[in-house]
Amino acid sequence: MAKKSLKEQNKGIMTYLYFCDLCGEMEIEHKMSEKIDDCPICKSKNICTKIKRLITKSQGFILCGGGWAKDNYK
Numbered sequence: 383m384a385k386k387s388l389k390e391q392n393k394g395i396m397t398y399l400y401f402c403d404l405c406g407e408m409e410i411e412h413k414m415s416e417k418i419d420d421c422p423i424c425k426s427k428n429i430c431t432k433i434k435r436l437i438t439k440s441q442g443f444i445l446c447g448g449g450w451a452k453d454n455y456k
């Protein structure tokens with residue numbers, strides 16, 4: 383009886399604004415639990431989350447840092 387509706391599957395999917403050194407800004411939709419490390423266009427690892435839209439709209443900007451997120455995941 384595990385009937386999942388589309389609405390439920392899309393739950394938690396947010397639009398994030400990413401910035402790639404080569405491609406510039408782009409919007410990517412993915413779940414909160416997912417993490418985008420490389421650019422979907424040029425596969426560069428230089429992508430980082432510039433602004434987390436919708437989630438942190440009221441909290442302002444999250445600036446591109448020198449891999450602050452990756453450092454924490456080691």
Ligand SMILES: [Zn+2]
Binds near residue numbers: 422
């Ligand atoms: Zn790119």
